[in-house]
Amino acid sequence: MASGQDLLRRPYADEEDPAIRHRAIPDDAAPPTSGEKTRPARSKRVASLDVFRGLTVALMILVDGAGGEWPVIGHAPWNGCNLADFVMPFFLFIVGMAIPLSLKRIPSRARALRRVMVRTLKLLFWGIILQGGYSHAPDKLTYGVDMKQIRWCGILQRIALAYMVVAVLEILTKDTKFEDQSTTSCSLFKLYCWQWLFGACVLAIYFAVIYGTYVPDWEFTVHDSDSQDYGKGFKVICGTRGSLDPPCNAVGYVDRQVLGINHMYRGPAWKRSKACTYGSPHAGPLRNDAPAWCQSPFEPEGIVSSISAILSTIIGVHFGHVLVHMKSHLNRLKQWISIGISLLVFGIILHFTHAIPLNKQLYSFSYVCVTAGAAAIVFSIFYFLVDILGLRNLFRPLEWIGMNAMLVFVMAAEGIFEGFLNGWYYESTNNTLVYWIQKHIFIQVWHSRRVGILLYVVFAQILFWGLVAGILHRLGIYWKL
Known part of the structure; x- marks a missing residue:
């Protein structure tokens, strides 16, 4: 049995596809001997990134379904940071972390740029369809939007912007000569100094605009x-x-x-x-x-706040670089946790000294630091439990959701499937199938609307879609952008 130190030092390499096939190849595999037929090295999934993505989608479902009954789950009204306020930066962090892993296997810059642009357009399209006002699910059995009042911004649109900017930056600044070389934390920052300089410019522009x-x-x-x-x-x-x-x-x-x-x-x-x-x-x-x-209206995924949100993706990209270049579990965890704690402490200091308040609506710098630090620590915990200790079965539902994140996001978080179920009603559109399930199976059993709604979201939405995603995984069915 391997010791704890051996587990921490057993290497993985990189991931191939940010949406589905997060894989890592051991770099200590023995080369083929003379006369032996060369075979491709068997890869092993870095499942923790799927688990983390699945957790983030599950949090979004929880926020949308139970946030109205539990304010601590929903978004903070203005300054402050509740559970819901971690969802968007977690998504951006994950997108950033996947960028160097997905682009590593594309040697042609033109091909990589084409892939990035196609994905960006897909994200923008689905963002406008789902959050522009066209879909009225799950509460109303209608659809359509007045173009004079369509909402142009949203979750997927912000992800599209951050992904496009940072992915293009990665393509233009990466040096293929150093892709497969192991490196230290200091040389890693030096190797990608242009990306950090770009991040500093983004922060300067943001400060100049808001102040x-x-x-x-x-x-x-x-x-x-x-x-x-x-x-x-x-x-x-x-x-x-x-x-x-x-x-x-x-x-x-x-x-x-x-x-x-x-x-x-x-x-x-x-x-x-x-x-x-x-x-x-x-x-x-x-x-x-x-x-x-x-x-009055206010856009929480607007233009200036989306500029600041790019910083969350840049931080995620650095964590992807660590995964690519550092070959030891121990070195990776040291790098991730030290950066995560530093960001978390710095953001908290900025908030409680009243220098820069935590604010998701403005995507303030302290909010970037706290949420990126939290993402770093949460991912490090999953990486240790899932990819090092091998406790993967404990997180299977989250992993399945993470492998089919777009499908679960559309059907559950955006309420498309629930809207379909609401089309089956008895006598009145207020007496829908979803309402009946919530009332008779959850709320009346616990004699509490707050507890009943929370349990409905956990079991009838998150766990249900975890099992559906697991079935689709067994069938090899994924919704990829």
Whole structure:
């Protein structure tokens, strides 16, 4: 039996496909002897990345399904960081980590660029279809969107932007002469110094915009048909520079000018803030003295915040470089955990000293640090448990979800399958199959709506789709972009 030290030093190499085939090839395999037929080395999956991706998709399903009943699960109304606020940066971190692994096997830069652009266009297409307003699932049995009010930004659109920028940067800056060479942490930073310099430029641009842009007064019209102020126009007084508050920050101002206020998200998390509702952090009716901006749109996946989000992907790329270049488990874990803890501590200090608050809506620098640090630590734990200790069976459902992440994202997180089930109703569209399952199998059994909804999401959505993804894996069926 191998000792713990041997386990930590047993090497893997790289991964081949970021979406499905995360594989690693031992670099200590003996070369073929004279006269022996050369055979390709048998590869071993780096399953921890699939598990981590599956966990992130599962968190998104949990957030969308139970966040309304459990505020600690849902997004923070403004400053702060709840469970839901880790989902987007985890996705970006995973995308970044997969980039050097997927591009390593493509020697032609032209072919690699073509592949990146095709994937980017696919992500943009599905992002607009799913989050642009065309799909009304799972709550409404209708579809279609007024092009005057279509939402241009969203989760997949942000992933597409970050993936395209960082993947092109990787293609243009990588040196194939050093791809298969082992290296130290210092030389690794030096080898990819241009990527870190680009990240510093991204951060400088972000700071210049949010602290240097003058935000004038602005107006909007309420388009929410459920609001008593439907059709009314309101004016928000700003006339300031460098504000990080909800109504007058430069992130929202740029989106209003470029995207147009009618093309922004109409249900921002700030509607649950204390200034807007008595039930904060729960959603509820507006306060009588609620400021006008409580009813205005705000784009949490907008232009300026997406520029900052590129940093999460760049950090993920570095972790992919570690996996490619460092051949020892121990050295990899040292690098990952040290960087993760440093980022986490630095981000927390920035937040609690009130220098830069944690804020997902603005994608603040402290938020980048804390979430990237958390992603590094979570992935390192999975890597140790799954790929080193071999406890893979404990995480099979998450691994299966991670191997078919796009399918589960569309069907479960975006509610397409649940919307299909809601098409089967009895007497009234309010009495759907999903409603019946939630009420009679979960809520009434536990005599609590909060607990019942949570268990419904865990078992009827996350575990269910984990098993479905497992069946599809056995059949060799995957949805790849």
